[in-house]
Amino acid sequence: MTLTDRTVAAFAERHGRQAAGVWSAPGRVNLIGEHTDYNEGFVLPFGIDRRTAVALAPREDRLVRVTTGFADGAAEFSLDTIDPDAGAGWHTYPLGLVWALGELGAPPAGRRGVDVHIESDVPAGAGLSSSAALEAALALALDEHWALGLNRADLARAGQLAENRVVGAPTGIMDQSASLLAEADAAVFLDCRSLEAATVPLGFSADGLSLLVIDTRVTHEHATGGYAARRASCEAGARSLGVASLRELGPDDLARAAEVLDDETFRRVRHIVTENGRVLDTVRALRSDGPTAIGPYLDASHASLRDDFEISTPELDLAVGTAQATGAIGARMTGGGFGGSAIALVVDPLVPVLERAVVRAFAEEGYAEPAVFTVRPSAGARRER
Structure with a gap:
């Protein structure tokens, strides 16, 4: 039905x-x-x-x-x-x-x-x-x-x-x-x-690629906890730097931000500035070279979310790391963080291989079994x- x-x-x-x-x-x-x-x-x-x-x-x-x-x-x-x-x-x-x-x-x-x-x-x-x-x-x-x-x-x-x-x-x-x-x-x-x-055309299937979602089964709630704290930190960083929003900052502004902000707020700001750049780079790569060229931006995004924005979890890091080690073109956590899912872009023959690798890695760490499935842009x- x-x-x-x-x-x-x-x-x-x-x-x-x-x-x-x-x-x-x-x-x-x-x-x-x-x-x-x-x-x-x-x-x-x-x-x-x-x-x-x-x-x-x-x-x-x-x-x-x-x-x-x-x-x-x-x-x-x-x-x-x-x-x-x-x-x-x-x-x-x-x-x-x-x-x-x-x-x-x-x-x-x-x-x-x-x-x-x-x-x-x-x-x-x-x-x-x-x-x-x-x-x-x-x-x-x-x-x-x-x-x-x-x-x-x-x-x-x-x-x-x-x-x-x-x-x-x-x-x-x-x-x-x-x-x-x-x-x-x-x-x-x-x-x-x-x-x-x-x-922006994605062309995954035309290039023989699949987008895997790895649901860690760690649920999150945006109405409470760290999501609101991250937003407040970004807004505080913008006020301290005298801008209406962090959108107004570019890579050249990060040196000044490091001088003005405390370390935690600076790292939150650095994530937003560099993530905006990665979005623009990904769009350019998709339009000029296709989806096989975007892997480094996905990987770098996860590292920034893990280290600068600090919204990843051990389960998300394990999912991303396992996908990367298994041959994914790129992988990252997706969504607001503190749980939820990771994504991995892989060539079609690797789909069952990666699924088995992730399930095995979670079992070895004693985590609940993740749900791994492909999604199509719809x-x-x-x-x-």
Whole structure:
């Protein structure tokens, strides 16, 4: 049964009637450009062939009632009394998205409520942005159903606002943009200051390459812990250096930064500056020489995330190191860090070899067995039926 069929069937079971439509959006892999988005820098994500689907039907009243395949019961709220401080839990994502649409000029006043059911095959907590896939699918569904007339950049901003204000995760706009703007066999080259986006062909399959995801099974939460601390450190570094964001700094500014900043803040800043450069180098390499040329940038990105930004984990380091030792073109952790997944770009015949090597390495260290699977660069949010 396809994800769409499963969502349609589950909607009928949970809500007792047929859905009016089904929309879906992909999770994402960030090929390179980590923690640069909220520093107004550059990122290079792509949508993956694991998606979140949303089925929807109108109600006669003003209620929004949401069910999911990953939680029992239903979340229910009124369009007349949307509270952005309505507590924690999965329900904050749909509630936050509806609230954010109103904040961005599409208030729910005069609109009928909806019944919604959500299904997903994007692994939660794996650094593949399952939350943004949910937000993007629901945003596209509500935009069409309520005839809001918003473009995809607007919908991405609504998803980010929901995460920041309602969920409490201080994330940038990369994940929602990737889920909404992705194209098949391509990455989204996004300038997070201007929000200009360009498509960059990846050509993995044409060159006989696969992109492996190594899910360490170490879950993370962006709303708490180190993610917020890293963002605060970047913002403090920008203030100390007298710039609006770290995007304004280049390699030539690092010597001054080393003099002005304490060692920890300097290393956070150095990661952002060098990571922006690696994104630009990767885009140039893809356009001129193809995907086999990007390995050194992936490897260098992981080293910077491990040593300067300090958001890797022993499991992520082991996954990356094993992939590199097994012959990967390049490998790095991906996502916000403190758990989640690593990626490795490999020639097709090495896929089963690398999978066995990683599983064996984790077993030898006494870690939980990782999930290792390939992903294909896939299209962004769309209506399914």
